Amino acid sequence: MKRIVSILVCVVLMGVIGAVAKAAVPRPKIVVCLVVDQMRWDYLYRFHDRYRDGGFKRLLGDGFSCDQTLISYAPTITGCGHASIFTGATPAVHGIVGNDWPDFEKGYSVNCVGDENVSSVGSESKYGKASPRNLLTTTVGDELKIATNFRSKVVGISIKDRAAILPAGHTADAAFWFDKTNNCFVTSTYYMNELPGWVQSFNSRGLPKEYLSQGWHTLYPIDSYTQSTPDDMPYESRFANEKRPVFPHNLVDTVTGFDVGISNTPFGNSLLLAFAKETIDAYQLGGGEDTDLLTVSLSSPDAIGHRFGPNSIEIEDNYLRLDRDLEDFFTHLDLTFGKGNYLFFITADHGASQSPGYLAANKLPFGFLNEKYLLDSIQTVIRSEYGLDSAILANANQQLYLNDKAISKLTVSKEEIADRIAVLLMESPGITEAFVTSKLGSATLAEPIKTMMINGYHTKRGGDIVYSVRSGWKWGSISGASHSHWNAYDAHIPLIWMGWGVQPGKTNRLVYNTDIASTLAALLHIQMPSGNVGSVIYELTDQNKQE
Numbered sequence: 358m359k360r361i362v363s364i365l366v367c368v369v370l371m372g373v374i375g376a377v378a379k380a381a382v383p384r385p386k387i388v389v390c391l392v393v394d395q396m397r398w399d400y401l402y403r404f405h406d407r408y409r410d411g412g413f414k415r416l417l418g419d420g421f422s423c424d425q426t427l428i429s430y431a432p433t434i435t436g437c438g439h440a441s442i443f444t445g446a447t448p449a450v451h452g453i454v455g456n457d458w459p460d461f462e463k464g465y466s467v468n469c470v471g472d473e474n475v476s477s478v479g480s481e482s483k484y485g486k487a488s489p490r491n492l493l494t495t496t497v498g499d500e501l502k503i504a505t506n507f508r509s510k511v512v513g514i515s516i517k518d519r520a521a522i523l524p525a526g527h528t529a530d531a532a533f534w535f536d537k538t539n540n541c542f543v544t545s546t547y548y549m550n551e552l553p554g555w556v557q558s559f560n561s562r563g564l565p566k567e568y569l570s571q572g573w574h575t576l577y578p579i580d581s582y583t584q585s586t587p588d589d590m591p592y593e594s595r596f597a598n599e600k601r602p603v604f605p606h607n608l609v610d611t612v613t614g615f616d617v618g619i620s621n622t623p624f625g626n627s628l629l630l631a632f633a634k635e636t637i638d639a640y641q642l643g644g645g646e647d648t649d650l651l652t653v654s655l656s657s658p659d660a661i662g663h664r665f666g667p668n669s670i671e672i673e674d675n676y677l678r679l680d681r682d683l684e685d686f687f688t689h690l691d692l693t694f695g696k697g698n699y700l701f702f703i704t705a706d707h708g709a710s711q712s713p714g715y716l717a718a719n720k721l722p723f724g725f726l727n728e729k730y731l732l733d734s735i736q737t738v739i740r741s742e743y744g745l746d747s748a749i750l751a752n753a754n755q756q757l758y759l760n761d762k763a764i765s766k767l768t769v770s771k772e773e774i775a776d777r778i779a780v781l782l783m784e785s786p787g788i789t790e791a792f793v794t795s796k797l798g799s800a801t802l803a804e805p806i807k808t809m810m811i812n813g814y815h816t817k818r819g820g821d822i823v824y825s826v827r828s829g830w831k832w833g834s835i836s837g838a839s840h841s842h843w844n845a846y847d848a849h850i851p852l853i854w855m856g857w858g859v860q861p862g863k864t865n866r867l868v869y870n871t872d873i874a875s876t877l878a879a880l881l882h883i884q885m886p887s888g889n890v891g892s893v894i895y896e897l898t899d900q901n902k903q904e
Contacts (some may be wrong), residue, residue: 438706592714
């Protein structure tokens, strides 16, 4: 009888255990999120014929592509982009209104991740004084932590501090970024008090110098780069140690020891993806019972684009090299987790405009805005009409910040001064819209520009006047590329999902970068981030068969 009872108890227990196992929430071992700084959507196809099967072509063939992914706010800037991707919020909500913004109470410009209350870990430089404290909402990584009672591990890495810190969120186990003065990866006391031994070991290998000592030669014969302009163009900027911006690029001066910096070359991608593999192994990401999350942001494409422009041989060569690096990285993920056991997505924080010189050479609309001349001209008129010196304190993130203290001493209202400045701003041929921010909601302005401006404005961190620059125009010089505008060249970005539960396919439905966090949350069966305003990309979630 006792034996029968024992058998029955075992059967019941097995049933309970089986029920618990069946009830486990379906999730991948790990989510790997890759942001390519300044990657235009059309790079997927401009260089497609030259990509190998295991990199971008694998993404396009095995993944699910959202071909009409746009940024839902302006300005389209690195800090805003990384925050929005992982919070599902716009700058109006998450508070990251730019890479930096003026804070007149503090008397200086605030770095979006700057934090004077923490210290560098890994070097004595200022580069480690950073944290996510300026981010006002949670990220999808934070929500993953909460959903698993903080058993999940979340790590963010990048060359740029903001691109490592903002995606990883407030509760990350670690974030690492690159100290360019000491050529090493660092972190801050927000995360830990001592640099892990494996990071110290990685730094001691001296990979940046090793990469740079090779010089930058084209991967293929230079005459095969038919998707790009000739090598020596007047609208490309050169490295400081060069006379002309041409291949091969000597990246290290053997006499002075000067080097151009790893982040300004495609080898910055190689370095970071090598570091990503070490990060996975060191933290044993994807090795536990709960889903882990790794955010990786490649900064080098942004630096290369700013210097040489999106039509340069340098940009084409960067993406051909990145294609190989991705193939190698995917191989590592396959071997570590097995195909189909990890979820991967690739996107960008913003795109890029063509160089004005390129536009001019091809009879396309272009122009320049001289910031000093324009603002000085406005100041002169305001001084003449109102007797007010220094009416404008700052021009940042497509917004003008006015001098409240000086204006308060006048008999006229701040609103009148702001209205007048907006009118004067509109007299510039390079400005298409200018509105006092307090009146933006009722402004007569075409969509989606109006909504993008509203989404990019934060009431406590924004300026007094918001404006938009004419298509093809930029602040500054004829050379290099820029970004920050609402236009498609800055706002149209790639978004491809691959791996766990993803069936090959694509959608041409309009989606936004703020939809990424809510979609990832839906796939993982966790709560959306606290400031999320995005929607789930249902074409992807509906096909997911991981039940």
